[in-house]
Amino acid sequence: MNRSVDSNAPDGAATSAAEQAADWFARQETGALSEAANLEFRAWLAGDPANAQAYDAIKCMWSTYDLIPPSAVGEQLAVESSSSTRLTSSVIVSRRDFGSRRRRFHPKLIGMMAAAVCALAVLISFNYGARWQADMFTAVGEVRTVSLPDGSTVTLNTDSAVRLRFDEKRRIVELLAGEADFKVTADRERPFIVEAAGGSARALGTQFAVRHDETGATVTVEEHDVAVTFMSTPGAQPQTQTLSAGQSVTYSSAAGLQAVRSVDLDRATSWRRGWLSFEDRPLGEVIDELDRYLPGWIKITNPDLRARHVTCAIPLDQPALALDHLKQTLGLRTVRLTPYLTLIRE
Template sequence: MNQERLPASDHDAITDAAAHWCMRMHADDCTRAERQAFEAWLLADPRHAEEYKAIANIWQAADQLPRPKVHLAYNPPYRPPPLRYRLRRLAPTFACALLALPLAGWIGWEQGWLPNHYEHFKTTDALQTVQLSDGSSVELNLNSEVRYFNFKDQRKVTLVEGEAFFKVAHDNEHPFIVHAGRGQTRVTGTQFNVWKYQDQVKVTLVQGSVLVSSDGDGGYRLGPGMQASYRLGDFEPQLAQSPDQDNSLAWRSGKLVLDNISLQQALPIINRYLDKPLRVADDNTGKIRISGVYNTRDVGRMVAALPKVLPVYLTRSKDGGTVLNRISPPPPRG
């Protein structure tokens, strides 16, 4: 039985991941932890192994590196898309290999398929500011990851996870495009913040203007102080004037600011800093409001202290996560 056909955007994500892993498996500095993560990725979905096989064959055909010694556990009845499509999709990650072939590299650059520069940055427990090759700077929050590709006609960044503040070097002829989730933010030179948690994305503009689109065509232009939010399935982003721009950017100083919002609204913000997500037991618990300024490196301790400041108690879920439960108020007297 043939597997269900994936949407193009989902298949793109698998192809990008397979290309990234192929590059890492061939890298001299590939670590044991990366190889373990790669094996886990292979086992997560039959399509992962099949796509990796196809990309490894293309790498082999380019005669750049020997075939890696990797055990592929699956051999599913899955037919990958045509070679021409795959070559176009994996071009960013394979730039370093293909540009070694002068003709292929020149054609790929001229057609806008291949970048001439690739950079990858990832943080865990510390903030980091990095300088891109185009002169732009990126501040990364904890547990964040970005990939940068410089093409002939555009600069492309993928926010894989987490949060980043961008100061983009101005270039009218070479737009700067940040992909996060199913949407993208397009600029030529400005300052803005992009936050991503699971399928939720929020863009906050500080200076200049940006064009934000979600899962549909076109887009909406933001002015300074505006925010655009979207998640999986949204055809259009939700726009708002941001009264709490400083709160949205407080992470740059290592702070998490919660300004009288409900626990349900606070969960995605808090969970960005936890190993296992915090949950609420029910809707009534989720309606409790919370305020405060916390250290982003100490969010776990903040969660443990919530029963001291809110009418809640903590329990554990079956997967070991923390659950907030509302304490019922005493019945009225009389």
């Protein structure tokens, strides 16, 4: 997309069809597009069937959102602000950068967040499609360890799905959606390969995790070495990186195979032990991660609020109560427009 055409074009951070559709929809709801922007929108709409599908989902669900009277939002906000919930498990949060100043709940931001949730239909259909193809999968909020035919084990994180292709020559696991941690039994005659998002991670005897979302995949190595290969387009020269323990790499069709980086394995794998652990991370990242363990969507209405940093450890056995306690500790407010859409504000 050519960003020089119009200074009000969607934010470059919006990389998925769902995010771009929400951005375009919000701009149209809050003011007429310029002629140049309208041409750019039409080109985006025609450029990929996924774009049109995401935009249609937003328009459909927006009509439902319009039926919610403003008074109901105000009443719900009052109820949420006055209620208090005791969290039995500990949630540790740093209040750094959280002052007492309150910002106005801007209608445009409400529109953008409500529009974004409309793309939920597109994302849900992807995961349910993956489940139909899967040999094993987990529900939202479920973490489960399963033994594989060769004696290896896979721990599936929330809302994940895998398909197996084992034969006499190789062991292939296709990660259709979500995240999985593999503890591999060594077999030099049959390499163990995990395929996800157009790339692959090959190991013999080792432990590593692969995460697959709508933007690409990330491989994190916990023991020994893993060779990661990615081909950006059919027929292109494959890109390969060899990772050692404590290293991670991300790849996608948009950015290719990115640079290898070091990671804190305790934090990166804390979900296997029933926790989400963050140190000095943006609140938006924390909420997005917690959102994976709850049905529906949780959205922060203010970009500045998303960018503020926190340190926290969140128990996954009670994610809804953890969200309530996080909200109270940081002095935030929530509006539950539906059982599947919660907005967070200051």
